[in-house]
Amino acid sequence: MSLEFFEINPQKGKPLGCVIGLHGLGANGKDLMPLAEQLNLPQTKFIFPNGPFPVEYSYEGRAWYQLPRENGRGIPVSRKKLIELVQQIESSGIPAREIMIAGFSQGAVMSLDAGLRYPNKLCGLMALSGYLHAPERLSEEKSSENKGLPVLVCHGVEDDVLPVQGSREAALVLEKEGYSVAYHEFPIGHQIVPEELRIIRQFILTSLHRSLFPS
Numbered sequence: 001m002s003l004e005f006f007e008i009n010p011q012k013g014k015p016l017g018c019v020i021g022l023h024g025l026g027a028n029g030k031d032l033m034p035l036a037e038q039l040n041l042p043q044t045k046f047i048f049p050n051g052p053f054p055v056e057y058s059y060e061g062r063a064w065y066q067l068p069r070e071n072g073r074g075i076p077v078s079r080k081k082l083i084e085l086v087q088q089i090e091s092s093g094i095p096a097r098e099i100m101i102a103g104f105s106q107g108a109v110m111s112l113d114a115g116l117r118y119p120n121k122l123c124g125l126m127a128l129s130g131y132l133h134a135p136e137r138l139s140e141e142k143s144s145e146n147k148g149l150p151v152l153v154c155h156g157v158e159d160d161v162l163p164v165q166g167s168r169e170a171a172l173v174l175e176k177e178g179y180s181v182a183y184h185e186f187p188i189g190h191q192i193v194p195e196e197l198r199i200i201r202q203f204i205l206t207s208l209h210r211s212l213f214p215s
Helices: 029-039 075-091 106-115 135-141 165-176 194-212
Strands: 005-008 018-022 045-049 053-055 058-063 099-104 124-128 150-156 180-186
Touching: 005 029, 018 029, 018 075, 018 106, 029 045, 029 194, 045 075, 075 099, 075 106, 099 106, 099 194, 106 124, 124 194, 135 165, 150 165, 150 194, 165 180, 180 194
Parallel strands: 018 045, 018 099, 099 124, 124 150, 150 180
Antiparallel strands: 005 045, 053 058
């Protein structure tokens, strides 16, 4: 079964790019939808999928994989479904080079996991308050098409849910593997703040411009 999702389309004309937003543990696709309005990108299409797994403590909450995080149970299933979702978006007429995958917390983990393995060249990736799962396998499993891909990594230094060290280590590994990494830390916990949104918005605009108008 494919992923259920919520979408926000441009009010006028064909979309200039698509951002896929992946929620954190216990939330669902609706959780990040307000960010689309806050980012003020009226020509961009946004898609917010639900994670494939239910969580015990929430009727509507979803997950991308099971805890503890070390075993990664569920990640291969979610990766496959996310890759299929991107392919579905491509089939609708938006090329991969205009598609960006972003995520918060568990969603950030999946943004990196699926995005770095996607077979076609993407626009970019964003990992907010997450980490890189199984970094030792990246060299072997990464997509050669996405060499040098822009990746935005952000994290709060006071995060007591997923410590900032996870993003610091992810950024180092990604740089070593040849990705174009922009790394930012904020004096916050496990959350997204306006200053971070400004950086996210600029990253989307810059990456989309590079994809739409290659030099």
